Amino acid sequence: VRILVCVKRVPAPGARINVTDDGQAVETAHLGFTTSPHEECAVEEAVQLAESNEGTVTVLTLGPAEAEEQLRYAASVGANEIVLIPTDPAAGGSLAWDPQRTAVALIEAIRGLEREHGSYDLILFGNESADSGGFQVGIRVACGLGRPVVNGIKDVALADEGATVVARRAVDAGFEVYRLPTPCVLGVKEGINLPRYPTMKGRLASKKVELIKAEPGDVSGGGQRSIRLHRPEETVSTTEILGEGSGDVETAAAKVVDLLEELGVLP
């Protein structure tokens, strides 16, 4: 089985995000970067499927040259091939926010890779990216390639000797089960597995994996353009524990009643 995983380089969670003075980009000078959690799980899922089905895993990203770091990380946990579609952040500017252009660039690169090495049975995306969270790119790539797609997947298995993918999506009442003919596309969600940490051997091996560069092709289409980024006002929230320190239930209960009266929810 041949599996491709598309990942995005995103600022590490918890970082304070600042915007450049011209409001056109995120200030990256003091930021750490990582791969979105859904996509880390997508890589892990692909590696597990490949391990049990004699498969290969290719990991692809569109981003700046520094995104090689995220690709090497994927290689350190088991990806066999890593592919970068390099972007020029200065040239990308307002175009960089358009999911359609991103999808077109990915489709172009996937077609090129498939012409050379054969079709991918399964293409995995994250449910959504951890920074801009558009929920768009995977679905647009699947439509562009004319392949079936399901998002929000929490379980994947191969059936019919790899001709079918069985994917389960968690819903309020349980699971929806989808049977998709390969080749197909899935967006997976964090929690589908517990991603492994790279071993020292894996880290060393990842340095030797060849970095393949792909061309973004013509990304002049699309229609979204960013105007200006700004940091939202920080909201300070406080928590008050009613009756804290009083040690008795009556005091706490009386305070709850006072609060409900204050909110006007009591008759």
Ligand SMILES: Cc1cc2nc3c(=O)[nH]c(=O)nc-3n(C[C@H](O)[C@H](O)[C@H](O)COP(=O)(O)OP(=O)(O)OC[C@H]3O[C@@H](n4cnc5c(N)ncnc54)[C@H](O)[C@@H]3O)c2cc1C
């Ligand atoms: C001309 C141009 C220049 C760009 N320059 C940069 C840049 O310098 N730095 C940068 O980080 N991004 C760059 N991008 C990509 C862009 O910032 C976003 O990745 C894109 O708009 C995705 O939007 P989203 O985060 O809402 O993704 P969503 O729709 O939420 O993503 C869904 C899933 O799609 C996949 N995905 C998303 N983005 C990518 C990606 N870039 N590569 C591989 N898979 C992906 C992931 O699996 C993700 O979980 C550029 C895009 C273009 C067209």
